[in-house]
């Protein structure tokens with residue numbers, strides 16, 4: 656499960672207590688697959704798999720480098736007309 660993968664990755668990175676993996680309600684980005692948002696940066700990731708958790712935590716949370724490979728384009732976020740949306 657995605658959330659437990661993040662919890663493990665956060666613990667592995669020694670960020671316990673500084674970073675939390677929270678459930679959220681539907682973010683209305685379902686067409687982008689499992690979506691993860693990193694706050695306070697408000698960087699959105701789409702199509703995230705459990706095996707990506709380590710990379711996001713290590714690169715983004717530890718080193719401050721967003722994982723561009725998984726990043727959702729700004730134009731997709733909260734855009735009902737984004738080309739990925741399944742109608």
Ligand SMILES: [Zn+2]
Nearest residue numbers: 731737738739
């Ligand atoms: Zn999109």
